[in-house]
Amino acid sequence: MVVDKFDEGIILLWWDRWRERKPRASHYVTEIGFEYNGQLVGSCLRAQFYDWIKKKPTDLDPTRILYPEVGRLLHEGLFKRAFERSCKSVRAEIPLEVWPEGLQYPIHGKIDLVLEVEEGTYIVLEEKTTQGKGITNPKFGIRAQGPKMEHVIQLSYYKDHMSKKDKKGTTFMFMYFGRDSFYRADFDLAKHKFDWNRGYERFKTLETALRTKKMPSPDYDKKEYPCSWCLWQTACIRQDKKK
Secondary structure (H helix, E strand, O other), X not given: OHHHHXXXXXXXXXXXXXXXXXXXXXXXXXXXXXXXOOXXXXXXXXXXXXXXXXXXXXXXXXXXXXXXXXXXXXXXXXXXXXXXXXXXXXXXXXXXXXXXXXXXXXXEEEEEEEEEEEOOEEEEEEEEEEOOHHHHOOOOOHHHHOOOHHHHHHHHHHHHHOOHHHHOOEEEEEEEEEOOOXXXXXXXXXXXXXXXXXXXXXXXXXXXXXXXXXXXXXXXXXXXXXXXXXXXXXXXXXXXXXX
16 A cells, blocks of 8 residues: 555656646757667657657656656765765766757757866766666676667767867766666776767757657657657557557
8 A cells, every 4th residue: 555655656746747847948968869780779759759749648657757766866865965075076967058050959968977086187977877787787787788878879979069178188987876786887988989960860850740740750669678668658559550
């Protein structure tokens, strides 16, 4: 009974934030997508479309909500506070705006943390929470395979678009935190060269879909990951069944 009431409250809290949310007026850095090794890495255009038109989610359940919610609580209540005690200075959630030519809307992002670990030594840090095995598993874990490509794209975008003044003498890193095991691991950002215009083309496609009200096709298998975590999974499946 208590668990049921907790789960009910988690969902109600989510709906409270959803109703209060202002209409979207920008793309997000976390939504940039690329073809990488023959596969798309990035946010599905149809899911973005649903988010922009504020379509009511069809797949809310406590687990889908709790994963990002616990990550948010750790960011706000633990990571920043710990670094404030151990570093010379900490700047958090630094906004970034880029407005590429040809896009109707700008691209917004927030850099998690900029740490001054020693006098004049800075780290731009992207924090990610996951299951412990997502870090340590010898076959698919981040420790063996390296940071996830969608995270590499995000931090690389910040690196390429921060001001030269902010980037000078700065290291770009990830910290992965196991929510279940508390395993922690950090990784440097490997050098990657991305053609950001390719990512912008997907945003242009989305903007055309929003103007014409013509829904884009889904980018992934509607029954597999990442669709299995999408808040509009059922709506997406029903949409294509109508055809």
